[in-house]
Amino acid sequence: MISEAAPVTLAALQAGILPRLTGVREEIRRLIEADFPLIAQVNSHLTQMQGKMLRPTLLLLSEGATAGRPDPRSVSLAAVVELIHLATLVHDDAVDHSVLRRGMPTINALFSHQIAVIMGDYLYSRAVIELVRQADLEALQILSRVTNEMTIGEMRQLLAHDPLKFSEEDYDLLVRAKTATLISGACEVGALSASPTERDAMRRFGECAGIAFQIVDDVLDFTGVEADTGKPAGLDLREHKVTLPLIYALPRMSPAQRIQVADLMDDPEPSDAAIAQVVEAVAERGGLEYARTRAQQLCAQAEAALDELHPSPARETLRASLTYVLERRR
Amino acid sequence: MISEAAPVTLAALQAGILPRLTGVREEIRRLIEADFPLIAQVNSHLTQMQGKMLRPTLLLLSEGATAGRPDPRSVSLAAVVELIHLATLVHDDAVDHSVLRRGMPTINALFSHQIAVIMGDYLYSRAVIELVRQADLEALQILSRVTNEMTIGEMRQLLAHDPLKFSEEDYDLLVRAKTATLISGACEVGALSASPTERDAMRRFGECAGIAFQIVDDVLDFTGVEADTGKPAGLDLREHKVTLPLIYALPRMSPAQRIQVADLMDDPEPSDAAIAQVVEAVAERGGLEYARTRAQQLCAQAEAALDELHPSPARETLRASLTYVLERRR
Numbered sequence: 080m081i082s083e084a085a086p087v088t089l090a091a092l093q094a095g096i097l098p099r100l101t102g103v104r105e106e107i108r109r110l111i112e113a114d115f116p117l118i119a120q121v122n123s124h125l126t127q128m129q130g131k132m133l134r135p136t137l138l139l140l141s142e143g144a145t146a147g148r149p150d151p152r153s154v155s156l157a158a159v160v161e162l163i164h165l166a167t168l169v170h171d172d173a174v175d176h177s178v179l180r181r182g183m184p185t186i187n188a189l190f191s192h193q194i195a196v197i198m199g200d201y202l203y204s205r206a207v208i209e210l211v212r213q214a215d216l217e218a219l220q221i222l223s224r225v226t227n228e229m230t231i232g233e234m235r236q237l238l239a240h241d242p243l244k245f246s247e248e249d250y251d252l253l254v255r256a257k258t259a260t261l262i263s264g265a266c267e268v269g270a271l272s273a274s275p276t277e278r279d280a281m282r283r284f285g286e287c288a289g290i291a292f293q294i295v296d297d298v299l300d301f302t303g304v305e306a307d308t309g310k311p312a313g314l315d316l317r318e319h320k321v322t323l324p325l326i327y328a329l330p331r332m333s334p335a336q337r338i339q340v341a342d343l344m345d346d347p348e349p350s351d352a353a354i355a356q357v358v359e360a361v362a363e364r365g366g367l368e369y370a371r372t373r374a375q376q377l378c379a380q381a382e383a384a385l386d387e388l389h390p391s392p393a394r395e396t397l398r399a400s401l402t403y404v405l406e407r408r409r
Numbered sequence: 410m411i412s413e414a415a416p417v418t419l420a421a422l423q424a425g426i427l428p429r430l431t432g433v434r435e436e437i438r439r440l441i442e443a444d445f446p447l448i449a450q451v452n453s454h455l456t457q458m459q460g461k462m463l464r465p466t467l468l469l470l471s472e473g474a475t476a477g478r479p480d481p482r483s484v485s486l487a488a489v490v491e492l493i494h495l496a497t498l499v500h501d502d503a504v505d506h507s508v509l510r511r512g513m514p515t516i517n518a519l520f521s522h523q524i525a526v527i528m529g530d531y532l533y534s535r536a537v538i539e540l541v542r543q544a545d546l547e548a549l550q551i552l553s554r555v556t557n558e559m560t561i562g563e564m565r566q567l568l569a570h571d572p573l574k575f576s577e578e579d580y581d582l583l584v585r586a587k588t589a590t591l592i593s594g595a596c597e598v599g600a601l602s603a604s605p606t607e608r609d610a611m612r613r614f615g616e617c618a619g620i621a622f623q624i625v626d627d628v629l630d631f632t633g634v635e636a637d638t639g640k641p642a643g644l645d646l647r648e649h650k651v652t653l654p655l656i657y658a659l660p661r662m663s664p665a666q667r668i669q670v671a672d673l674m675d676d677p678e679p680s681d682a683a684i685a686q687v688v689e690a691v692a693e694r695g696g697l698e699y700a701r702t703r704a705q706q707l708c709a710q711a712e713a714a715l716d717e718l719h720p721s722p723a724r725e726t727l728r729a730s731l732t733y734v735l736e737r738r739r
Contacts, residue, residue: 117564170530174523193504196526197563200500203530204557207537211549219541219549227534233527234447 087403089131092396096139099154103135106158110205121190121198125165128183134160134265137285137400141269143393145277153269156218159206160265163222166202167229167261169195174233175318218268225264232256236320242329242340245321251290259289280387284397287381291374292404297322298370301358303409313354319344323373325357328366336360378405417733419461422726426469429484433465436488440535451516451528455495458513464490464595467615467730471599473723475607483599486548489536490595493552496532497559497591499525504563505648548598555594562586566650572659572670575651581620589619610717614727617711621704622734627652628700631688633739643684649674653703655687658696666690708735
């Protein structure tokens, strides 16, 4: 039972692949390198804004759980996947006018909105160049489809601002397109040299784990502490983003609570007190519990997909990664 | 002598490939198609914002001048090239906060800045998906490099706002990256099945013609009539963009004129009168004449590259396209 397992840290998941993850970081630096001073400056900020490297980790574990031996090209593919993720973050922050990411200023905040738009394009085209250099049409096929789906997810995000019109089904489509597709793509790319059954199992594993990951992210936005998450609590509500806890809780709220939600959504700059009220109402009406249960169900589905693989240490680490997804605090 | 030839219309250049250009338009519509209503809405605006189709035209003429017979895949490749161009325009307009393009409202003006950022990503990833579907690694290699160079061109553009610091060499690098690289890429992709000599000749043809095209664009910004160009005259000056005519004229200006330039560049919203003064000073000090001469020299270089090809009607149309580049009014 995943939900009862002991907390798992990301460091524990990455312990067996540390040298390869170092390789991924070096490869990312190589891929984004530029002569042009302004780009070099942005790059240096981006590499300091070191992420969790979740997608490269899953790609390499997926390879470990399905292939005979590690392929050196997987390190490059893992770097490309992280690069696509980075490009998406840079554009998402520009679109959302976010000022903080992982506790550091975003590119649009530190440089400018214009530079963020151009840098996203720069990073993404570098990722494509590397895939072409590797002549890896299968990876290109998966990752170009994934990138396109993510743009559709971003469009869905723009419309996710009216809690009365945004259903759980809409949320599901949004989360699949925005988050699960790249995590699933990373897992599938890691399994490219495996059998079709294993490849499909890893794709499904990534899809379910990816949705669960985003749901937990959205729960953490309600419950998280800024020191942990690197962003203020209730940020989604502040930005009028409707997520699963609110979708579930809203029809179960008292009339007074619903008015609080409507007022918050109408207020361009809601107060901390207004946000705290809605956070409390969502918790009281079972929104957080419901979202956590959904995430657990999805992780159980992801775990079932792992049964298609032969037993291996990497498979067990992938299993443990589901506990990490559910239990993480940031 | 190109510069003495009679004016050539775009319609005349396209006369021999009209059915294929219709195919390109249909292919673009197919490539960008979306179930998602908001994207479908933007797409419908984009397809109404019909461009000159210069890049597909050059790609198909390049194929005609170098290959034995027309390859049906070239229509798709031409559509992909135009799609990349479109993606770039959508992001450029977002970066520049432009409100008009080809006499029609831009995506950022009509929808929103956010939608423009996402749509650029959407269009570009669709272009990559199509190249991957065709399994055309050579075209992918050229066009991913080109896309990356264009982002560097956009970064250079951001820095092109101080006429005292932006040299002709800077301008040259900017124009190569921003405009010439995709036109050159289109010509090279059209010649992919030709001999290395012919392929290289077409690449150089496109490079020189592309720089000349941009220089003429920049001259038209000084001299053009809004009804022709679809944008107000002096727009570059209004947006504080430094182009070749100003770079050449500035050191030749009187102290009073130079102060006018400095004042205009310092004024966030320069008046029509201030713009008209600088336009006149640039013309008086030979900036327009110098830029036109540079464009003619580049077209002569482009014409010389055509000598590497066997004689053919398509080669003569490519030659005529240089006259179009120089003589066009829009």
